[in-house]
Amino acid sequence: MTPRPQDGLEMRASDAERERIADVLREAVAEGRLTMEEFDERLDAAYRARTHGELEPLVRDLPVPGRPAADLAPAAEGGWAERIGSPPTSRTGIAIMSGFQRKGAWTVARRFTSFVFWGGGEIDLREARFEDRDTVIRCFAIMGGLQVTAPPDLDVHVSGVGIMGAFDHSGAGDGAPDSPRVTVTGLALFGGVAVERKLRKEERKRLKEERKRLRLEGGED
Incomplete structure (x- = not known):
């Protein structure tokens, strides 16, 4: 008996499915979610993909029509619960x-305040821990710039104003569902x-290794 593909990831992808993924990538680069370099790499991988398992990671961190945002990316390693408190x-x-x-591995206070004047600041939440499940990050930039970077599976709300x-x-x-709620204002x-x-x-x-594997497999054909 032929083994059943796990969760459909080993099922062969169709041309129509590859094109749907390509459409999501085109929309993402148009919205500024992907750089042109990222877009080119993912588009190439999409057209080389043979299975659903090879297509899914290409849009895991992007909004896909008809798919809940919480399902787009894997949860933080070990789960969000271990990174709160x-x-x-x-x-x-x-x-x-x-x-x-x-x-890096820093812990964000439940109320974090940032201020730049003729300067710049970087707040990277991808590897961070959180004091509380509900976090407010207050950003004040006067003739300067602030960059807040979040992973795809973090609940983020933005309410700041530009003058x-x-x-x-x-x-x-x-x-x-189990991620902290971060409000940037x-x-x-x-x-x-x-x-x-x-x-x-x-x-x-992991995506880089996957693209490398796809390129190697394509060269063998």
């Missing part, structure tokens, strides 16, 4: 004619606050 390692980030970074500047809301979206005055989604390093590495 730690004492905060930082409550503020301030840069005046300079810069600051909060990234003669830009407060980007494109990174807002629902996350996994504040003011950009003659400056900018950007909120975007990016894969974690391990997921990017």
Whole structure:
């Protein structure tokens, strides 16, 4: 008896399914969710894909019509529950004619305030832990810039305002059911606050290895 493909991931992909994935990728690059380099790499992998299991990772971190946002990306390693409830390692980030970074395995306070004046700041939540399930990140950028980076499975809400500047809301979206709720708010005055989604390093590495494998298989044909 022929083994049943696990969850349909080993099922052969059709040309129509490859084209649907390509359409999602085109929409994503048009909305600024993917860079042109990322788009080219994923589009190439989509047209080379032979199974559903090879197609699914290409849009796991993107909104797909008819698919719940919480299902688009894997939950954090070990689950979100293990990353909530730690004492905060930082409550503020301030840069005046300079810069600051909060990234890696840091713990976000339930109320985190960032301020930049003629400077820049980076707040990376992809590997972060959280003091509380409900977190507010207040961003104030005056003639400077702030970058907030979240993983695809984090619940993010954006309510900031730009005055003669830009407060980007494109990174807002629902996350996994057990993820923390992060609200990004504040003011950009003659400056900018950007909120975007990016894969974690391990997921990017896995996709890179998958593309490499596909290229090698394509060369064998």
